[in-house]
Amino acid sequence: MKRVGIGEFEELVLLTICVLENDAYALDIKDEVENRTNRRMNISAIHTTLYRMEDKGLLQSKLGEASQVRGGKRKRLFSVTSFGLKSLAEVHETRSRLWSDIPANILKSLHT
Amino acid sequence: MKQPTPPRLFQKLLSKMFSNSTMEELEGDLLDDFQRNHVKYGSLRAKIYFMLDVVRLTRLVPRSRRTTQNSKTMNNLFLFNLKYSLRSIKKHRVYQSLNIASLTLGFTCFSLIYLFVYDQHQKDSFLSNPESIVGLNVIHEGKEGIGIHTGIPHLLKKDIPEIEKVSRMNSMIMEVSTTGSQESFTESVLSVEPDFMDIFQIETVLGERFPKEAGTVLISEEMAIKLFTSAEEAMGKEITLTFNNKPSKKHIAGITRNLPVNSSYSAQIIGQPGNYQKHSDLNGMVTVSLAAFFKLMEGTDRTELANRIPETLKAYTERTSILNTEYKFRTLEEIRKNPQIAHNFIQSVDAQTLLIFKIVGFVILLLAIGNYVNLSTALTLKRTQEVGIKHAMGASRKNLMSQLLTESFIVGGISVLFSLLLVLALLPTIETYIGLEIGMELQSRYWLIIISILSLMALVILTSLYPAILFSTTKMSTFLKGKASNSPKSQWVRSSLMVLQFAISTFLIVGSFTFLKQLRFINRSHNLNKLENVIIVKGDIGNQKSIIAQKLNSLPEIDLISFSSFIPGPADNGVRGLGTSDFKSSFDLYIIDTQFLEIMGLRITEGQDFFRDDRNKTHHVLVNQAMIENIKEGHPLGQEYKLYGEVPSQVIGIVEDFPVGSIKSEIEPAMYMQAEVNEQLPNTIKKLAIRLNTNNPSEAIKKIESAWLEVFPDQPFEAEFIDDRIAKVYTDELKMGQLFGIFTGVAILISCLGLVGLLTYLIQTKMKEIGIRKVLGASFSTLARLLTLNIWKVLALASIISFPLSYYFLEDWLTSFVYRTEISAELFVMTLAFFVLIVGITVFWQIRNAVRVNPTEVLRNE
Incomplete structure (x- = not known):
């Protein structure tokens, strides 16, 4: 299987979609990320990342129901694919293995 | 709010x-x-x-x-394309094999021609400053003669500072053997002056730089290996050079380095300069011309320098034949491109011939490529439904194009591979056939192969862009309706390509037939029929003449015999370079007997033959028609000219020209002296012409041989038919004609392949129409007319374009011949008839197939 590199921001967005229990749409993702990181996000940055990840196969999307709210424009709902989930897990595993291998004397300073 | x-x-x-x-x-x-x-x-x-x-x-x-909903299967998969292309090629194997065949033929011919052309271009590239190496020629009456008066070169060297080095040169074909050995071979032996080695940049491997001492020669490494196994072995050994049956022994004083393979000249055996001194006086009686080569200072203006020559020579002579002529320095490149001014020392190829071949090469390539575009476009349009389905499945334009390009890549690759193999297989045969070896370093050969493969592939890909674009741009809906094949734009392109192809083929056919006709015409103009039974025996006959004559006359198979000094033909116009101030240029001298003219089939045009009675005088001579032009003043008939003897020679008759030389060159002036009455002359008798009156020449030759060996036991019997001998002169032209014929054949074949392919396609697209018409009761002839109407139009247009053009070009080309044939109208008619026949046969064959099919089968096929 082809390996897909996941960037830091991509990881963040992917994780956010997971937290939102899939079928998330761009604005919800933006709000969630903003709330969790205390950073202001551009909606365009979120969009670009989402589409890029869709092209990579990490995400899949479908169009939601049309509603009166936003001028009849439909929402696109993104969910993580199993490949995306697997890639996330790999990243996570790599990180946690690294964390667990850090000697205790270095971690000490973290707690003080 | x-x-x-x-x-x-x-x-x-x-x-x-x-x-x-x-x-x-x-x-x-x-x-x-x-x-x-x-x-x-x-x-x-x-x-x-x-x-x-x-x-x-x-x-x-x-x-x-982007079409965001791209199907993943259609998304740029090279392997998929490859597999698919192979399948599609297999499916359309008839068309594709036509394609491959025509491309292979075209590429092969093109590569062969271009190998030779390239080879000609890189000749002598190893020389440093080749521009400075020049030969000096004189121009007489607009005709350029090789070489100049022997005295001139050194006088020029003395007085003109721009001339750095000078060497006169004479080359003679001699029999070469190691002394004492029976085996011998012929090789040209150069006699040159010391500067020659510097002018032509010949390096020495062993021994002397120049054969200074008398009786020594230099030989090349190659020659040393041929004669003595190695260069070291050869040093100081003795070889025998035989010229005109006179052997002379030479010591090897040095070994020269082999010249690079791409040199246009060869110097295998280098001997000492001849004794030119006695003819060097510019005011002397006898004029001997020799080739002379110079090395000029860098940046010298050759024309200006040549114009200064007469002025320089004014100090030494008052002769108008020397002062009033035009001199010309010729560079190696100029000599190489013009056999008329080349000695046998420098290998030359006619620039015009080269140009013709270049054009033919390009034309053939053009034909093959045109054919390819035509056929693959037709093929593409046949596959409209396939494309429609692919479109529907989400294939993008890029996908479709890459699919088609992969296909043409495969087709082109196969053709290039085939033609590479063909070229490699054919090259040695062709090299020996035309007698020109491709002298190229191995490395540059490989480069050439790689470059040509790449460029040919690029060409194929480029040309398939047109069908590919056509393939991919047409709207899906039209594709699915199967209407694209009727698109007027593509039809226009294909029709004009067809017109071009036909026009080129017509030109080639007419051209090559006219060429062959010209050759046949020349053969006829030589009276070779009369000479069919004449054989020539050579040897030192001299005083034994009457003895051998008596023996031969008793043989019933022999009709007529004649003794002479020379026989017209190649490399035998022995005493060239004779001439005195009464003549414009030197002429050939033949010592003949009374039967000579009859045996050679020559008639007296003016005056009369030698007298057979007591009116005959030793000073009576005959001249040929070409000599009339060679006299400075008046008409030669009846005139007296001071030549050799005490008594001036008197011209009593003019003889018909015996045309020898290249088919393009003019007849050399000649003088005929009689042998019988001149005491000095019998020694010069070296040729015996015998006319046979038998159907069994080999039997007669055996008898003549035994008679000859009885009289001359120590001389080998060498006989050949005179027509063979003369034919040798024309072999170059004949071979060129044959090669030209082959290339024309290839061109015609390519056009015919294209034609067949296209007709087949055309008829297959119209199968349904044929079916309907048949159901409605159309006859075979109606169908044929309907299907071929377009082809006839194309053919007519092509004829209108190509006939006047080919007439113009051929007329222009024929004027360069002395004896020339006319362009016949039948040829054009026949060419047209030929194409009509080809079209007819193809259409007939295809329609027969179409007609045989039950209409319901075709009509049901939806």
């Missing part, structure tokens, strides 16, 4: 950017975002964010333009 709205302009921009795309959610998302920002940060910041977001989103525009 009024709903806040983002800036109108950017809203419009946004909807423009992503309209018609599947990314409609962007607009809504941005709008939502704006509302929220408005609440959070206020109107101004929300507006700024909105604008910035719109600008940032522009980078998503290309993505939205």
Whole structure:
């Protein structure tokens, strides 16, 4: 299987979609990320990342129901694919293995 | 409360950017975002964010333009393309094999021709400053003669500072053998002066730089290995050089390095300069011409220098034949391109011939490529439904194009591979056939092969772009309806390609037939029929003449015999370079007997033959027609000229020209002296011409041989038929004619392949129509007329274009011959008839197939 590199921001967005229990749409993702990181996000940055990840196969999307709210424009709902989930897990595993291998004397300073 | 709205302009921009795309959610998302920002940060910041977001989103525009719902199977898979292409080639194997055949033929011919042309271009590239190496020629009456008066070169060297080095040169074909050995071979032996080695940049491997001492020669490494196994072995050994049956022994004083393979000249055996001193006086009676080569100072203006020659020579002579002529320095390149001014020392190829071959090469390539485009376009249009389905499955334009290009890559690759193999297989045969070896370093050969493979492949890919674009741009709906084949644009392109092909083929056919006709005409003009039974025996006959004559006359198979010094033909016009101040240039001298003219089939045109009674005088001579032009003043008949003897020679008759030389060159002037009455002359008798009156020449030759060996036991019997001998002169032209014929054949074959392919395609697309017409009761002839109407139009147009053009070019070419044939109208008619026949046969064959099929089968096939 082809390996897909996941960037830091991509990881963040992917994780956010997971937290939102899939079928998330761009604005919800933006709000969630903003709330969790205390950073202001551009909606365009979120969009670009989402589409890029869709092209990579990490995400899949479908169009939601049309509603009166936003001028009849439909929402696109993104969910993580199993490949995306697997890639996330790999990243996570790599990180946690690294964390667990850090000697205790270095971690000490973290707690003080 | 009024709903806040983002800036109108950017809203419009946004909807423009992503309209018609599947990314409609962007607009809504941005709008939502704006509302929220408005609440959070206020109107101004929300507006700024909105604008910035719109600008940032522009980078998503290309993505939205892509057909986002691409099917993964159609998405740029090289292996898939490859597999698919192979299948499709297999499916259309008839067309594709026609394609491959015509491309292979075209590429092979083109590569062969271009190998030779390239080889000619890189000749002598190893020389440093080749421009400075020149030969000096004189121009007499607009005709350029090789070489100059022997006295001139050194006088020029003395007085003109721009001339750095000078060497006179004479080359003679001699029999070479190691002394004492029976085996011998012929090789040209150069007699040159010391500067020659510097002028032609010949290096020494062993021994002397120049054969200074009498009786010594230098030989090349190659020659040393041939004669003595190695260069070291050869040093100081003795070899025997035989010229005119006179052997002379030479010591090897040095070994020269082999010249590079791409040199146009060869110097295998280098001997000492001849004794030119006695003829060097510019005012002397006898004029001997010799080739002379110079090395000029760098940057010398050759023309200006040559114009200064007469002035320089004024100090030494008053002869108008020397002062009033035009001199010309010829560079190696000029000599190489013009056999008329080349000695046998420098290998030359006629520039015009080279040009003709270049054109033919290009034409053949053009034909093959045109054919390819034509056929593959036709093939593409046949596959409309396939393309439609692919489109429907989400294949993009890029996918379709890459699919087609992969196919042509495969077809082109196979053709290039085949033609590479063909070239490699044919090259040795052709090299020996035309007697020109491709002298190229191995490395440059490989480079050439790689470059030509790449460029030919590039060419194939480029030309298949047209069908590929056509293939991919037509709308899906038209494809599915199967209408693309009727697209007028593609038909126009294909028709004009066809016209071009036909026009070129017509030109080639007419051209090659006229060429062959010209050759036949020349053969006829030589009276070779009369000479069919004449054989020539050579040897030192001298005083034994009457003895052998008596023996031979008793043989019943022999009709007539004649003794002479020379026989017209190649390399035997022995005493060239004779001439005195009464003649414009030197002429050939033949010592003949009374039967000579009859045996050679020559008639007296003016005056009369030698007298057979007591009116005959020793000073009576005959001249040929060409001599009339060679006299400075008046008409030669009845005139007296001081030549050799005490008594001036008197011209009593003019003899018909015996045309020898190249088919393009003019007849050399000649003088005929009689042998019988001149005491000095019998020694010069070296040729015996015998006319046979038998159907069994080999039997007669055996008898003559035994008679000859009885009289001359120590001389080998060498006989040949005179027509063979003369034919040798024309072998170059004959071979060129044959090669030209072969290439024409290839060109015609390519056009015919294209024609067959196209007709087949045309008829297959119209199968349904034929079916309907048949059901309605159309006859065979109606169908044939209907199907071929377009082809006839194309053919007519091609004829209109090509006939006048070919007439013009051939007329121009024929004027360069002394004896020339006319372009016949039948030829044009026959060419046209030939094409009509080809079209007829193909159409007949195809229609027969079409007619045989039950109409219901075709009509049901939906």
